[in-house]
Amino acid sequence: MTKKIQRFLAEQRPATPCLVVDLDIVADAYRKLRAAVPTAGIYYAIKANPAPEILRLLARLGSSFDTASVNEIDMVLAAGGSAERISYGNTIKKKRDIAAAHARGVKLFAFDSGAELDKLAEAAPGAKVFCRILTSGVGADWPLSRKFGCEIEMARDLLVEAAARGVVPHGVSFHVGSQQKDPQAWDDAIAQAAWIFQECEARGVKLSMLNIGGGFPARYRRDMPAMASYGEAIHESLSRHFGNNIPEIIVEPGRQMVGDAGIIQTEVVLISRKGRNDPRRWVYLDIGKFGGLAETMDEAIQYPISTPRKGKLERVILAGPTCDSADVLYEKADYRMPIDLQVGDKLEIRSTGAYTTTYASVAFNGFEPIKTYCV
Numbered sequence: 001m002t003k004k005i006q007r008f009l010a011e012q013r014p015a016t017p018c019l020v021v022d023l024d025i026v027a028d029a030y031r032k033l034r035a036a037v038p039t040a041g042i043y044y045a046i047k048a049n050p051a052p053e054i055l056r057l058l059a060r061l062g063s064s065f066d067t068a069s070v071n072e073i074d075m076v077l078a079a080g081g082s083a084e085r086i087s088y089g090n091t092i093k094k095k096r097d098i099a100a101a102h103a104r105g106v107k108l109f110a111f112d113s114g115a116e117l118d119k120l121a122e123a124a125p126g127a128k129v130f131c132r133i134l135t136s137g138v139g140a141d142w143p144l145s146r147k148f149g150c151e152i153e154m155a156r157d158l159l160v161e162a163a164a165r166g167v168v169p170h171g172v173s174f175h176v177g178s179q180q181k182d183p184q185a186w187d188d189a190i191a192q193a194a195w196i197f198q199e200c201e202a203r204g205v206k207l208s209m210l211n212i213g214g215g216f217p218a219r220y221r222r223d224m225p226a227m228a229s230y231g232e233a234i235h236e237s238l239s240r241h242f243g244n245n246i247p248e249i250i251v252e253p254g255r256q257m258v259g260d261a262g263i264i265q266t267e268v269v270l271i272s273r274k275g276r277n278d279p280r281r282w283v284y285l286d287i288g289k290f291g292g293l294a295e296t297m298d299e300a301i302q303y304p305i306s307t308p309r310k311g312k313l314e315r316v317i318l319a320g321p322t323c324d325s326a327d328v329l330y331e332k333a334d335y336r337m338p339i340d341l342q343v344g345d346k347l348e349i350r351s352t353g354a355y356t357t358t359y360a361s362v363a364f365n366g367f368e369p370i371k372t373y374c375v
Contacts, residue, residue: 001306001348004375005263012373016267016346017287019372021049021353023057025261030061033216033253036231040249043087045214046072048254048354049262053374055079058257066252070100077104087211089173089252091116091132091148098123110173110211112150117158121165128170129162130211131155133192139185140177140215141300149174152192156199163205171209171247172196178255179301180215183225183233190234194241210238211250218259218351221302227256255354262353264292264370268345269321281316283337285347288320288327292370293349294359296329304350311340322365 002022009020033042043066044058050072055065056079064085065076076086083105088098091112098109102124109124111117112132120129133155137143150158155172162169174189190212197207212234217224238246270284287293295301305318313336320327360369 001263001350008373008375009265014265014371014373016265017285017291017370019262019264019292019352019357019370021051021054021258021262021372021374023053023261023374026054026057026258026353027061029253029257029261030058030063032227033251033256036227037234037249037251040212040251043085043089043211043250043252044257045089045252045254046075047358049258049357049372050075051357051372051374052079054258055081064250066254070097070104073101073104073106083107087250087252089211093119095119095123102127108170109167111158112148112155114158114161117162117165117167121162121167125166126168128168128209130171130173130209131158131162131169131196132173132175133189133196135174135176135189137177139182140180142178142295144175144177152196156196156203159196159200159207160203160205169200169205169207171207171211173211173213173250175213175252176215178215179217179220181217181224183230184237185215186212186234187237190237191241197242197247207247209248209250211252214252214254214256216251216253216256218255218354220351221304257354259354260351262351262356264349264352264356266347266349268341268343268347271341271343279315281314281337282319283316283341284319284321285329286321287349287370288322288329290322290324290327290361290364291320291367292352292356292360293320293329295355299330299333301355302330302333303352305335306348306350307338307341307345309338309340309342309345311338313337314339322367324365 043064045066059080066089068090087108089110132149134149137145159169172193176185266285266287316337317331318329
């Protein structure tokens with residue numbers, strides 16, 4: 001809880017649930033990442049939080065942007081970012097969206113299949129393309145494996161083919177999984193990327209860019225390694241696998257950039273038990289999975305939650321307000337609330353600046369989407 005957020009909540013008393021983001025924390029996160037990977041291009045993954053105030057701030061600081069749709073591209077352009085600083089990083093795109101992005105001046109596109117390369121060759125001639133490879137996601141609280149990427153042999157073949165298709169085979173990308181706890185997790189994927197670079201060069205195709213994705217963590221219920229530790233591990237791995245021929249490097253932070261900058265304030269709607277001898281209380285909040293806390297699925301992301309009450313703590317089950325039995329946030333994890341907690345109390349769910357508002361439903365059960373305030 002920063003002083004700016006505390007003052008805003010005390011003075012403005014916004015309706016709950018709401019997300020309040022401290023822009024100074026975003027700027028500090030950008031500076032820490034820049035210090036950790038000083039030579040890398042920073043492409044903020046705006047899917048984490050596309051608030052216009054955040055995009056304008058990062059554009060002023062010199063960030064580039066990773067986008068997943070034409071709408072996100074337009075958000076960047078409206079915030080003062082230029083098309084030359086945009087990557088269309090989604091590997092699943094409609095042909096007309098590729099054409100629309102290309103018409104707006106976007107020149108950098110991701111792909112991971114022959115069918116996607118076909119679309120890029122037809123709709124974005126002359127564009128720079130990079131192929132995403134599969135990773136295991138081991139060590140990440142929110143893995144991004146299986147759905148995205150291809151095997152390295154296929155990536156090599158696709159990049160060689162791209163050279164003959166009127167687009168520029170620019171490089172390789174991967175993602176080691178969101179909220180990656182292990183700074184060494186990048187090493188295996190960097191090694192595989194180096195192999196692809198060598199194989200492509202042997203076939204007459206010289207690649208020049210390596211996109212090492214995001215994965216840098218926010219701080220939730222346990223401490224994470226410092227950003228410097230990630231930077232050191234990545235630099236060591238790049239030096240070991242690429243030697244003196246390290247390519248242009250791109251990173252795609254999302255959670256690290258905005259996660260710790262935001263706090264959701266929520267209200268306790270109901271406290272109940274399921275039986276007279278039920279040892280655990282159910283605490284229902286006015287926000288749940290469908291209101292922005294989708295990453296509580298399988299209790300993967302465990303947000304710190306604070307309350308002004310000071311009573312003895314006991315284990316609880318936390319759930320959202322909707323008429324859906326899946327809207328349970330934490331049942332297995334050891335969450336404890338004061339025994340004097342009351343209906344109407346305000347709780348703060350911390351480190352919720354990333355992947356909350358963008359996951360919220362438009363109007364499930366008629367609840368309004370969560371509002372964002374940037375201070």
